[in-house]
Amino acid sequence: DAKTTQPPSMDCAEGRAANLPCNHSTISGNEYVYWYRQIHSQGPQYIIHGLKNNETNEMASLIITEDRKSSTLILPHATLRDTAVYYCIVRGVDGGSQGNLIFGKGTKLSVKP
Amino acid sequence: DSGVTQTPKHLITATGQRVTLRCSPRSGDLSVYWYQQSLDQGLQFLIQYYNGEERAKGNILERFSAQQFPDLHSELNLSSLELGDSALYFCASSGRLGRAFFGQGTRLTVV
Numbered sequence: 001d002a003k004t005t006q007p008p009s010m011d012c013a014e015g016r017a018a019n020l021p022c023n024h025s026t027i028s029g030n031e032y033v034y035w036y037r038q039i040h041s042q043g044p045q046y047i048i049h050g051l052k053n054n055e056t057n058e059m060a061s062l063i064i065t066e067d068r069k070s071s072t073l074i075l076p077h078a079t080l081r082d083t084a085v086y087y088c089i090v091r092g093v094d095g096g097s098q099g100n101l102i103f104g105k106g107t108k109l110s111v112k113p
Numbered sequence: 114d115s116g117v118t119q120t121p122k123h124l125i126t127a128t129g130q131r132v133t134l135r136c137s138p139r140s141g142d143l144s145v146y147w148y149q150q151s152l153d154q155g156l157q158f159l160i161q162y163y164n165g166e167e168r169a170k171g172n173i174l175e176r177f178s179a180q181q182f183p184d185l186h187s188e189l190n191l192s193s194l195e196l197g198d199s200a201l202y203f204c205a206s207s208g209r210l211g212r213a214f215f216g217q218g219t220r221l222t223v224v
Contacts, residue, residue, distance in 0.1 A: 046207070
């Protein structure tokens with residue numbers, strides 16, 4: 001079973017920031033938080049991941065709370081092309097081989113004009 | 114382009130048949146994952162291989178099997194196909210940095 005809880009759906013106005021929350025209260029010390037998205041039956045796309053520090057890349061920012069029990073993915077200026085299902089995944093690293101990725105139901109983000 | 118190649122892109126076959134889906138991981142990636150996504154369903158983890166060895170197993174049916182070859186490509190074999198096996202099948206690979214990249218999937222239709 002997925003170790004994360006996400007709202008099933010969210011709306012966002014085009015050009016505004018999209019803030020997608022994720023709860024992962026049972027996360028353990030060696031587990032990372034990963035975010036992926038899937039645009040209509042395409043292969044899931046990696047967005048960002050982090051352990052405990054906030055992270056930013058060209059796609060998004062990831063804010064992880066100090067207790068690591070929740071996180072927020074931020075798309076700073078959402079466009080219509082960001083409409084997708086967003087998955088928050090907790091994943092361990094074990095002895096050099098990465099743990100498997102278990103997808104939950106994700107959040108369906110609809111960006112509206 | 115994720116660098117993960119899946120073939121074929123589309124496959125139509127009859128019930129009871131056997132098919133093989135192929136995945137070429139990104140250069141240097143040792144881990145390969147297989148997922149099944151039925152219509153309007155979530156991504157179901159099937160199986161993971163790491164450097165040729167089975168690493169983790171999910172909800173994979175006994176009629177399904179997979180392997181990873183010495184050149185690190187992987188094959189997913191589906192046998193005694195049923196209508197309910199119609200789905201998108203995704204392969205992903207990951208390397209030392211931990212990011213997994215997905216192929217564009219194989220759409221299997223069982224008729």
